[in-house]
Amino acid sequence: MNDQLQILIALQDILVLIRESKDPSQKKALDKIGLKMDNLASLEDTRVELEGQLSLSVLSEYNRVRQRYGRIVAPVIGGICYGCFMKIHSAISTSEDRNEGLNRCENCGMFLYWVEV
Numbered sequence: 001m002n003d004q005l006q007i008l009i010a011l012q013d014i015l016v017l018i019r020e021s022k023d024p025s026q027k028k029a030l031d032k033i034g035l036k037m038d039n040l041a042s043l044e045d046t047r048v049e050l051e052g053q054l055s056l057s058v059l060s061e062y063n064r065v066r067q068r069y070g071r072i073v074a075p076v077i078g079g080i081c082y083g084c085f086m087k088i089h090s091a092i093s094t095s096e097d098r099n100e101g102l103n104r105c106e107n108c109g110m111f112l113y114w115v116e117v
Contacts, residue, residue: 001099001100001113002099002100002101002102004054004055004058004102005073005099005102005111005113007050007053007054008054008058008062008072008073008111009073009113010050011047011050011051011062011072012071012072012073014043014046014047014050015047015066015070015071015072017037017043018040018043018044018047019070020037021037021040021043022040058102061104061109061111062111064109065109065110065111068109069083069108069110071083071110072110072111073110073111073112073113074105074108074110074111074112074113075112075113075114075115076088076093076112076113076114076115077114077115077117078117079093081105081107081108081110081112083105083108083110083112084105084107084108084110086105086106086107086108088105088106088112089106093114098112098114099113099114
């Protein structure tokens with residue numbers, strides 16, 4: 001898998017953790033099941049560190065997609081983008097090395113990664 005794509009997926013996970021740790025009801029639910037979300041500063045530091053590993057062009061697009069949707073990557077399952085639920089062009093969807101490059105949905109603009117089912 002492409003290094004930049006792996007960073008984007010990790011960033012999305014960090015962003016979800018940050019958002020959930022700031023939401024009192026989510027924090028309470030996570031605490032209830034034993035997940036303590038008390039170290040928000042560490043999550044923010046990790047986010048900044050990961051963003052620093054992105055190329056400038058990818059970082060620019062990442063910021064644009066993040067502002068628009070709050071999410072930055074979407075899985076593709078069965079040729080469907082799970083960001084907008086539109087069919088992905090078959091030339092990209094059937095490529096053997098589709099996770100080796102950075103592909104974006106033509107409809108919603110999210111970065112895509114393919115999930116094998």
